Amino acid sequence: MTTLRHTLVAATAALALGASLPITAALAQGQLPTAAASPAPARLEVPQSSRVEHDDIISYLNVVAQQQRRPSVAEAARKALEVMRPHFAREAEYVLPPLGLLPALAEGRATPEMRGAIAIADRVKAEQDRLYEEHVRITGVLNDLIAAAEGERERGLVAMARQAALHSLHEVEVLYPAVILIGDRLREKLGSSG
Numbered sequence: 001m002t003t004l005r006h007t008l009v010a011a012t013a014a015l016a017l018g019a020s021l022p023i024t025a026a027l028a029q030g031q032l033p034t035a036a037a038s039p040a041p042a043r044l045e046v047p048q049s050s051r052v053e054h055d056d057i058i059s060y061l062n063v064v065a066q067q068q069r070r071p072s073v074a075e076a077a078r079k080a081l082e083v084m085r086p087h088f089a090r091e092a093e094y095v096l097p098p099l100g101l102l103p104a105l106a107e108g109r110a111t112p113e114m115r116g117a118i119a120i121a122d123r124v125k126a127e128q129d130r131l132y133e134e135h136v137r138i139t140g141v142l143n144d145l146i147a148a149a150e151g152e153r154e155r156g157l158v159a160m161a162r163q164a165a166l167h168s169l170h171e172v173e174v175l176y177p178a179v180i181l182i183g184d185r186l187r188e189k190l191g192s193s194g
C-alpha cells in the first residue's frame, strides 16, 4: 500500500504545476454553502465540490475524446475515460459519501443516522490497495494525455489534465484518510453496536 501511494505521489509530482484552477459549475452558479447556514447539514452523500469536480473532468474528457482533431490526443482522452469513469462511479457509490457528514461532525454532532458511514469507511480501509492501484492507473493515463497534448501544443488540455492528476492525488492524500477518520470518529461517538 505504501509503495503504491509513493508511486502515485512520485508520478504526480513529476507533473509541472502552475495550471490555474478551472472555475467549476458550483462556483459559477453561486452554489457554495454560506457561513450563515447553521447547523451544518449532515448528509451521507458526496459533497457538491467533489461531485461537480468529477462531472467537470468527465465532461471535459468526453468533449476531447469526441471532438479533438488530433487522433493521438482523442485516443488518450478515450483511454483516460475508460479508467476514470468507472473509478468515479465507485467513489460516488461507496467512498466519498461520508465526507458529506464532515461539517456536522466538525460541530460535534453525531447521530445514529450517520452510522452508515462506518461501513463505508471500513470498506475503504479494506479496499485501499485496489483504490490506490486505480489512482496509479489514473495518473498513468493522465500523463499519457499530457504527453499527447504537449506534442500537439494543446496548452489548455495540458493544464486540465494536470489539474485532474492533482485532483486524483488530493483524494489519496486527503479525502480517503478523511473518510477513514470519519468512520473512526463515528465509532467512538456512537459505539460499535446498534
Ligand SMILES: [Fe+2]
Residues within 6 Å of the ligand: 087, 091, 135, 168, 171
Ligand atoms: Fe479517485
